Amino acid sequence: MDDMPIIPHDSDTDVRAYFDAKTRIYLRHVLSDALIEEHRRNPHAQHRSEPLGRLLFYFKNLPIEEQYALRRMPGGSYRITTIPRPGQAPVEVDPTDYPDELSGFHGVFLRKIKDLMEKSDG
Amino acid sequence: MAEQKIFGYADQFTVKEGERIRFYVNCDGSDTAEAQLVRLIHGDDNREDGPGYIEEEIAHPANGTWAVKKQFTQLGNFLEVADPDNRLKLDGSLSMMAFIWPSMPQKGARQTIMGRWDTRTNEGFALGINPEGYLQFWVGDGREVDYVTSEMPLLKHVWYAVGVSYDAASGTATLYQEAVLNRYNSLIGPAVPYDYASHVRTTLRFAQHNRADIPFLIAGARDNHVLRGDFVADLYAGKIDRPFLTETVMTRAQMDEVRKGGVPGRQGLVAYWDTAAGYSEAGISHDVAETGPWKLHTRGVNHPIRGMTGWNWNGKNDCFRLAPEEFGGIEFHPDAITDCAWEETRAIEIPQGLKSGAYAIRLRVGPGSGIAEEYIVFIVRPAQPKAKLAFLVPLASYLAYGNETLSFDAQIVQPMTGQPPIISDVEIETYEHREYGLSTYNHFEDGAGVCFSSFKRPLINMRPKFRNSWMGVPWQFPADLSIVAWIEHFGYECDFISDLDVHREGVEALKPYNCVMTGTHPEYVSEKMLDAQEDFVAQGGRLIYMGGNGYYWCVNFDPEENAVMEVRKLDSGMRAWAAKPGEHYLQTTGEKSGLWRNRGRAPQKLLGVGMISEGFETCEPFRRMPDSWHRTVSWITEGIDGELIGNEGLAYGGAAGVEIDRYDLSLGTPPHTKIIASSGGHTDNYVLSTEEILYAYAGMVGTLDYRIRADMIYYTSWNHGAVFSSGSIAFGQALPAKGFDGTASKLLRNVVDAFVKDGPLPGQQWTLEEKQWR
Structure with missing residues (x-):
C-alpha cells in the first residue's frame, strides 16, 4: 500500500501538543511574583497553592528534552544543565553557582518559567 | 594527555578468608594505578547530617602500583x-x-x-x-x-x-x-x-x-x-x-x-x-x-x-x-552486556583473619577523584561463621539497579521524585560511552526492557560515595553502608554474607546466626532466598528487615553464570517496563517472574509488611502505635522518650520514607503481628503502588490515603524466632544521624541486643492469653 509509512507519524503527539498549549494558557494566567516566591520559600512544601501545584505538575511532566538537571560541581555547588542524551554530554545553560540543592531546584523552576513564557504555541 | 579514567570489576562478589579474587581494570590515560585495599564503613559523604564518608585502609601485599591498560568491551548479543x-x-x-x-x-x-x-x-x-x-x-x-x-x-x-x-x-x-x-x-x-x-x-x-x-x-x-x-x-x-x-x-x-x-x-x-x-x-x-x-x-x-x-x-x-x-x-540486543571479559589485571588473596565486612580495591589515577577513582566492591565472608549477627547484603538488588540511567532516559522519573536530577561526572561519562551496560530499570536501544544484569562489568552505583541522581541521596549499596557504619559504631561482631550465598547454600548459610539483618532495599529475591529465610525464622532465627519495598520481584541467579541475575517485570507493580505477552517466565528456572505477591508469596507473609507507596523527595518520622506499649513488645521502645521515632536521617531528614511498606492481614501479615510505630503525613508525591489498585480514583496520595505509611512491626515465630521490620528504606539512613544517637538508632539497638542473645526473647514470659491481648 503506497500510503503505509514505514515509521508512522505518532498522532498522539498532536493531541498532547493541543493539551499542553491549553495548559500553558492557564499557567500563564496564574503566574505571579507571589507564586514564584511561594516556590522559592520551599520547593518541597506539601501545602502549596493549587496554581503552584498545577505549574509544578506541568513542569515535572515535560519531555526529557525540555527538562534540566543540577550538576554537582567539584567545589560543592550546583549548576543547571540540560539532561544528557545518548552520546551527548549535558550542556550548561546557566553559569550561576547554586550553593545548595534547594536553591538549585528553584533555579530550575525559574528556567522552566522562562521556557514557558517563550513558548510560541499557546 | 588523554582524560584519565579508571573502571573495574571483580570475578566474585563474596570471597572468604584464604580465597583469591580476581580484578579486571580498564584505564585510559595511564598505564599504572595506585591500588589500596580498603574496608568500607560509611558510604554517604554528607558531613552536615552524618559522619561523612569513612573507609579504613588495610595493609596488604597487593597495595601499591598496579599495571593497567585500556581494555575493550564486546557489547551485544x-x-x-x-x-x-x-x-x-x-x-x-x-x-x-x-x-x-x-x-x-x-x-x-x-x-x-x-x-x-x-x-x-x-x-x-x-x-x-x-x-x-x-x-x-x-x-x-x-x-x-x-x-x-x-x-x-x-x-x-x-x-x-x-x-x-x-x-x-x-x-x-x-x-x-x-x-x-x-x-x-x-x-x-x-x-x-x-x-x-x-x-x-x-x-x-x-x-x-x-x-x-x-x-x-x-x-x-x-x-x-x-x-x-x-x-x-x-x-x-x-x-x-x-x-x-x-x-x-x-x-x-x-x-x-x-x-x-x-x-x-x-x-x-x-x-x-x-x-x-x-x-x-x-x-x-x-x-x-x-x-x-x-x-x-x-x-x-x-x-x-x-x-x-x-x-x-x-x-x-x-x-x-x-x-x-x-x-x-x-x-x-546490540547493547546487551553481561560479561566484559577483560584480561585479568591482578588477583589477590584474602588474608586469614581479615574481619568480615564490605571491602573494595580502591584504584586511583591522576587526580584520583571522580572518574579517576574506582572502588571495586566485594564482601569478605569469614571462613567459618564467627558472629551471632549477620548482615545479609542484597546483591540481586544492587544488580537490578546496576548502572541505571533513569535520570537521563526515563521521563517518568521527575514526576515520581518531584525534583530535578542531581547528576555527577561519573554518570555523565558512562552514559556518554555506554560500554558498561544497563540495569533492569533500563530499556535497550530498541525499546525492550533489560532482564539480565551482571557484576562482571563496572557498576558505577555499587560503590561508596555515589549519590543516586534522581533522588540526590545514596541508594542501595552506598545507602546500606549506613547500616554497616551503625554496626561498626556500636561494635557488634557481625559476619557479612550475600543473598547470592543464601541462594546457593540455602538455610545452611543462615543457620549459624541468631540474627540476620537485611539491607535498606532488598527488592529482588529468588525462591531459594525466600525459602531459606522463611525456614531460618521458623527454626528460631531472628530476621531484621531494614528496608522498604523488599522481597518484591521474583528473580533468579543464572545457574550457568552466577554473576548474572534475571528478572521479568510484568502485570502489576511499580515497574520500569513490562514484558511482552507470553514472555513472563524466567529462562533460567522456568518459573513465573513478576511480583512475589502475584505468586502467593506477598512480602507480608515473611516480613509482616509489604510495599505500599513510594514518593522520594521527603521523609517523615514514625509515631508509636498502641501495640508498642504491650508488655510483650514494650522492650523495643525502651529508653525512647515521646512518641516520635526517627525524626532524623540522611535520606530527607526522616526514618520513614523513600519507599515504604504496610501491614496488611489480607496479604498474609501474621495475625499476631504488632505495629510498633507508623508514619503518616507523607506528601502527595507519595502515591499508592499500582498492585494495590483495582479501580483507580482521585486521592490515592500521601495526605489523603491512610494506607500510605510505613509500618514498623514485630512478630514472633517458632523456637524463639522473630521478625522485626522497619518498613522503610530511609530507616537505615536514619541510623548515623545525630551521632548514631537518634531514636531510630536507639530502637534498633534494643532489637539487635535482644535478637543476638540465645534463648527466649524479651516479652516471652507472658502467658499465651496475654500475648493474644491487643
Missing part, C-alpha cells in the same frame, strides 16, 4: 558457532532461511541475521538488513561486495520468514520475504493492509571468497580494529527463530513449506538451529541446539534472551514450558 572443521564454509551454492522479528529495522546501520562475513576485508556471505531496513544478501570476494536487496522494507515487531537461495554456478541470488504475522505474534494484526512480501532475483557479479578463520555468527559479523583486534559488529536487534543453512539452492516452494511450519529436508542441510529444542521444566540453557548433521556447538554471548514467543505463537500458551515449539524466539 549474538550466537557463536563452534565450527572447527569449517563445515559452514560454503564456497559454492547455498541457501539460508530464518524467521525474524526485527525490533529496529531502520536502524541506520547494517545488521547481520546470519552468515560467515568479515566486515573489514569484505569476505564471505551473509543475510541481513541494510541500514534503510531492507532485507539483503551479500557476498564478498575480499575486494568488493555484491548484493541483492528486497523491494519492501521490514516492519518492526512483525514476524517474517526470510531467506536467500544462491546458485553459485549461475550467480543467481533470490531473496525470500514473507510475513508470518497472525492474530497474536506481532505488534500489528492481520487487518493492516501492508505489502509484506518481496521476492527479488539478481545475478551477482562474483562469488563469495571464504577465509578459513572467519566465524559463522548469528546476529553479528566479524570486524577488526587495529588496537582492539577482532570483535563482532553489525549486530542485529530483534528475534530470530530456527535459522538454517543448506548447500542446496532451495526453491520458493521449499521455502514456502518451511514458512508454513515444515522442517527443512535433510538433503543438503548443513546446519539447523532448533531454537525451541532443549527446553526443560527448569529453564533453558545458553547453548542453542544445532540439530543438523554436524551438531555444531552454539552458544549465546551476553545472554541473548531465550524462551521468547516465536513466529508461530498463537496466544494460548503463556509459557515456554507449555508449548516449547511456539517459543523458539531468541531475542538479541
